[in-house]
Amino acid sequence: RESMALVLLATAWGLAAADIARPLIDIGGGAALRRAHRVGMVGGHGCDFAAGYVFVGGRCQRAQEVGAPPELLDIPGFKFGVATSAFQVEGGTREGGRGASIWDTFQALPGRVENGEDADVACDHFHRWEEDVALLAELGVDYYRMSIAWPRVMPDGYKLNAEGLAFYHRLFDRLQLLGIEPMVTLYHWDLPQVLEDLGGWRNKTLIVPAFANYAKEMFIEFGAKVKRWSTFNEPATFVFIASDLGIHAPGRCSHRERCPEGDSLREPLLITHSVLVAHARAVEQLRKLDTKGGTCEGCLVGMVNCIKYTAPMNESLSADWQAAQWRMESELGIWTDPLYFGDYPASVVEAAGDRLPSFSLEEKRLLKGSTDYFGLNLYTAQFASSRFARPNSADKGVMATSALELEGDLGDFISQYREGEPVGVPGPTGWLFAAPGAMRNTLNWVANRYGRHVEIIVTEAGCAEPLREDGRVLDDQYRIAFTYEYLRAAAQARLLDGVNVTGFVVWSLMDNFEWNSGYTPRFGLVRVEFADGLQRLPKVSFGWFRRLIAQARLAEEQRLSNADELPSLAATAAEPPRAVRVALFVTLALAGVVLLAVRKERRVGSVAGRGTQPQTREPLLSPDLPHQEITAI
Numbered sequence: 001r002e003s004m005a006l007v008l009l010a011t012a013w014g015l016a017a018a019d020i021a022r023p024l025i026d027i028g029g030g031a032a033l034r035r036a037h038r039v040g041m042v043g044g045h046g047c048d049f050a051a052g053y054v055f056v057g058g059r060c061q062r063a064q065e066v067g068a069p070p071e072l073l074d075i076p077g078f079k080f081g082v083a084t085s086a087f088q089v090e091g092g093t094r095e096g097g098r099g100a101s102i103w104d105t106f107q108a109l110p111g112r113v114e115n116g117e118d119a120d121v122a123c124d125h126f127h128r129w130e131e132d133v134a135l136l137a138e139l140g141v142d143y144y145r146m147s148i149a150w151p152r153v154m155p156d157g158y159k160l161n162a163e164g165l166a167f168y169h170r171l172f173d174r175l176q177l178l179g180i181e182p183m184v185t186l187y188h189w190d191l192p193q194v195l196e197d198l199g200g201w202r203n204k205t206l207i208v209p210a211f212a213n214y215a216k217e218m219f220i221e222f223g224a225k226v227k228r229w230s231t232f233n234e235p236a237t238f239v240f241i242a243s244d245l246g247i248h249a250p251g252r253c254s255h256r257e258r259c260p261e262g263d264s265l266r267e268p269l270l271i272t273h274s275v276l277v278a279h280a281r282a283v284e285q286l287r288k289l290d291t292k293g294g295t296c297e298g299c300l301v302g303m304v305n306c307i308k309y310t311a312p313m314n315e316s317l318s319a320d321w322q323a324a325q326w327r328m329e330s331e332l333g334i335w336t337d338p339l340y341f342g343d344y345p346a347s348v349v350e351a352a353g354d355r356l357p358s359f360s361l362e363e364k365r366l367l368k369g370s371t372d373y374f375g376l377n378l379y380t381a382q383f384a385s386s387r388f389a390r391p392n393s394a395d396k397g398v399m400a401t402s403a404l405e406l407e408g409d410l411g412d413f414i415s416q417y418r419e420g421e422p423v424g425v426p427g428p429t430g431w432l433f434a435a436p437g438a439m440r441n442t443l444n445w446v447a448n449r450y451g452r453h454v455e456i457i458v459t460e461a462g463c464a465e466p467l468r469e470d471g472r473v474l475d476d477q478y479r480i481a482f483t484y485e486y487l488r489a490a491a492q493a494r495l496l497d498g499v500n501v502t503g504f505v506v507w508s509l510m511d512n513f514e515w516n517s518g519y520t521p522r523f524g525l526v527r528v529e530f531a532d533g534l535q536r537l538p539k540v541s542f543g544w545f546r547r548l549i550a551q552a553r554l555a556e557e558q559r560l561s562n563a564d565e566l567p568s569l570a571a572t573a574a575e576p577p578r579a580v581r582v583a584l585f586v587t588l589a590l591a592g593v594v595l596l597a598v599r600k601e602r603r604v605g606s607v608a609g610r611g612t613q614p615q616t617r618e619p620l621l622s623p624d625l626p627h628q629e630i631t632a633i
Contacts, residue, residue, distance in 0.1 A: 030312070030321025033328060036445035037311065038497065039489075041381050041423050041435035049425045049434060050466065052477025054484050063480045064540065068548045069488035071495050073555040078491075079503035080549050081143025082136070082525065083460055085188035085233065087119055088512040090149060092126030096163040099155025101190035102200070103515075106249035117518035123510060124534050129171055131536060135509065135526060137178045139542065140549045144180050145459060145505050146171075147188035147233065150214055153221075157192040157210055165221055172225040183459070183505070184226045185304065186215055186282070188233040189242075189249070196250055201239070201271040208278045215282035219289050223296030229286070230375055230459070231279045234306040235335055239275065243267045247516050266355055273357040276338050279303055280366035303339060304375030304459045307332040309438035309445075313385035313418055323386035323412045328445060340450045342368030374446055377460035377507075378486075380431065381423045381438035385413040427478065428466045429521050436485035443493040443501055455500050461486045462507035464521040465539075474527055479541045487548075506545065510536065 045055030053060045056070070072078065087103050107118045125132055136144050150157070152164035175182050191200055201207050215231065232238075238248060244264045246253030252262025282301075289296035310327035312320035329337075329345040337345050342364040349356065359367065416423045416433055424435030439461070446456060462483070465476040483506060493499040511524035519530050525542040529535040 030318055030325045032448060033310075033312075033321055033325040033445065036448050037441050038444055039437040039440055041309075041311065041433075041437040042425060049481050049485075050478050052481045054481050054488075062477070063484035064477065064544050066484070067544075068551045068555075069484060069491055071488055071491035072548075072552060075491060075494055076556060076559055077502065078494075078552060079142035079457075080545075080552070081141045081145050081183065081503065081505035082139065082509040083145035083505050083507050084125070084509050084512060085147045085185070086149035086152070087122075087188065087190045088508075088514070089123040089125040089132075089510070090152075091119065091121040091124040093120050095126065096152065096167060097155060097161040098149065098164060099151040099157075100193040101149070101151045102193055102196045102249040103190055105193050105196075106251055109251070112247075112251065113516050114518040114520055117513070119513040121534075122513045123528050126167065128534070129167075130174065132509065133171070133174050133178065133180075135536065135538070135542075136175075136180055138538075139509075139525070139546050140553070142181060143183045143228075143503065143505055144175060144509075145183040145185070147185035147190075148218060149190050150187065151190060151192040153218070154192065154214055155194075157195040158213065160217060160221075168222065169225075172222060176225055181228065182226050183228045183230070184218075184222070185230045185233045186218060187211070187231065189238045191249075200250065201274050202267055204270070204274040204277065207274050208281055211278040212281035212285055216285040216289075219286050219296040219299065223289060223294075223299055227299050228373075229299060229301045230304045231282050231301065232275060233304045234377055235272070235275050235303070236306060236331055239271045240268050243271055269352055269356045272334065273359075276335070276367060277359070277363050279339075280363060280370050283370040284366055300372040302371045302373040302375050303335065304377060305332055305335050306377035306379070306460070307442060309378065309381040309435070309442045310384050310414075311381060311423075311438075311441075313383040313413065313415070317386070319386035320384060323384040326412070327382075327384050327414070333449070336374070336446075336450070338364075338367045339371040340368070340454075373455040373457055374450065375457055375459040376442065376446065378439050378442050378458065379461060379463070380416070380433050381435040382414055382416050383418050383423060385415075387413055427482075428464050429517075432463055434463065434482050434485065436482075436489040439486050439489035440493045440497070443490065443499045444497055447493075447497070447499040452498050453500060455502055457503040457505065458486075458490055458501065459505050460507040461504065462523050464523050474522070474539050476539045476541045479525075479539070480544050483541065483545065 045060065047053035047055050047060035052062050052064055054063045054066065055061075056066050087101065092098065093100075093104055103119065107113050110116075123132075133144075148168060149164070152167070153161055155161055155164075172182055195207065195210060198206050219229070242248035242250060243252045243262060244267075246255060246259040246262060246264075251259055252267060253259040254262060254264040286296055286299055286301050288294075290299050291297060307328065308331070310324040310331075312324045314320045326347060329347050330351070333345040334348050337343065338359070343349075343359060344356065416431070422433050424433030424438075426433055439458070443456060443458075447454065463479055465474055465479050487504055490501050490504055494501050506525065508523045508525070510526035511519070511522040511528040511530075513519060514521045514523065525539055525545060527537040527539055529537065
């Protein structure tokens with residue numbers, strides 16, 4: 001009993017220590033990234049990826065003919081979706097009482113958008129939403145991930161616009177009728193211009209209460225119809241790409257030949273702070289409304305973040321592992337650590353110094369635990385090689401590459417090539433290499449850092465298609481292979497690694513306005529004829545994804561119909577919630593204490609019962625037999 005008691009106590013305290021120490025273990029250094037780095041970026045099967053071939057069943061096969069990855073069919077309850085955003089598809093920028101956004105202003109500046117294109121009409125979703133919802137129904141998705149245009153529902157940033165609200169009510173009603181769950185983002189980069197004129201995200205005292213008020217009004221207005229929200233989409237993009245590089249709205253940076261105003265070293269960090277506090281205040285509003293009978297009862301909220309998974313340039317060098325881990329922390333952890341731990345990564349704080357404002361105690365309290373799920377946008381990967389010891393002067397702006405270029409201090413060497421070989425299969429866009437291994441590795445990095453019980457939804461993954469046109473419809477085999485491999489990587493993270501990934505959303509439902517790239521990159525499952533009446537033409541990938549979803553649903557129905565089936569690996573893979581782990585720790589600890597107490601009583605001869613004398617116990621090891629090895633289980 002004494003031995004068993006010690007085992008129980010050791011197990012209990014081990015569980016508790018691991019639970020407490022996890023955030024500390026996984027913060028900093030290259031060790032955390034090593035634990036997450038399960039596979040290479042691209043499988044070495046040698047199949048013709050560009051032609052749509054993947055390696056299945058021991059040979060190269062066309063993903064279009066295979067259908068769903070076999071691993072995916074073993075996951076119960078997995079959900080599928082497609083995504084768009086308001087500014088990229090809606091159009092109607094001067095209709096329905098909508099106000100101007102920073103992107104309306106930015107796209108009008110010469111040279112800011114490729115070919116001088118704009119989103120004034122875009123896909124005309126504002127008028128053709130019924131046609132687009134019918135495509136969603138035909139596809140059979142569980143989720144439609146979309147955003148609300150802040151300037152459409154609040155043209156001046158504050159006052160509600162009835163026409164704008166009515167548009168979204170009609171859309172949500174139709175989705176609800178068809179059994180499609182809207183996954184709604186509050187901010188997908190279209191800040192009302194009137195707020196930007198007053199300092200926008202740089203002005204914390206203005207923007208935090210303005211965003212919290214906007215969020216509260218949306219939760220009240222649509223909370224009965226929308227149960228899964230995200231506050232922001234890819235803040236790293238709209239903060240650093242817009243206010244460091246200056247190539248997204250509002251177009252601020254330190255390069256004066258590119259931006260008339262801005263400070264790439266300081267403004268992005270000030271905006272980062274404002275965005276995170278605004279998120280916390282918005283979630284605070286949602287929690288107040290998420291009560292029995294409340295207008296947002298049962299609502300879930302998160303933040304959607306993006307990352308280029310970073311691998312070491314030289315896997316034999318610890319410094320390169322540290323450089324890669326730094327990129328993961330400074331590009332992703334800077335946004336997600338506050339949501340789980342209440343503060344920035346220690347490495348970021350040390351590097352940025354006083355350029356990054358500190359959170360108040362109240363802000364830390366509101367931030368910690370301010371997310372119900374982890375939204376991950378993952379497209380591609382990169383390599384990092386260390387050139388200096390950490391922290392170094394090049395880290396001081398965190399991601400301030402524009403300012404550092406001016407100073408001539410580039411920091412770590414970042415590239416999508418290693419010894420002449422790309423990080424993944426090249427695609428038509430210069431930055432987007434197909435690297436499905438990045439998906440599995442990133443999911444593991446997130447789960448290791450924040451807990452394997454954390455629900456993760458892949459909220460975006462997708463690619464543009466090389467232009468191989470057959471008539472007016474693209475036979476997009478590359479996209480099919482890309483989506484197949486990324487889905488398979490997510491399924492492997494769930495089944496093999498125990499990561500609690502529950503859904504996968506493809507970017508995008510249809511070709512749309514791709515920000516400063518205009519309409520050249522086509523990411524859609526549906527082709528939009530921008531030069532010919534905006535006709536919608538489902539691509540080959542649309543039909544493939546529809547069949548994949550149906551295949552997964554059939555597998556789910558067969559699972560449910562088998563009442564005698566044992567729980568699958570996928571159902572048991574995710575780590576139990578913290579409350580369950582705490583209960584297990586307490587139970588084991590109490591059991592150990594009780595056993596030790598009983599042992600102590602018997603040692604002093606105090607035996608409970610009817611006055612019986614202590615009984616002689618047989619020894620664990622017989623003196624007449626050779627030594628027996630005891631294995632603790």
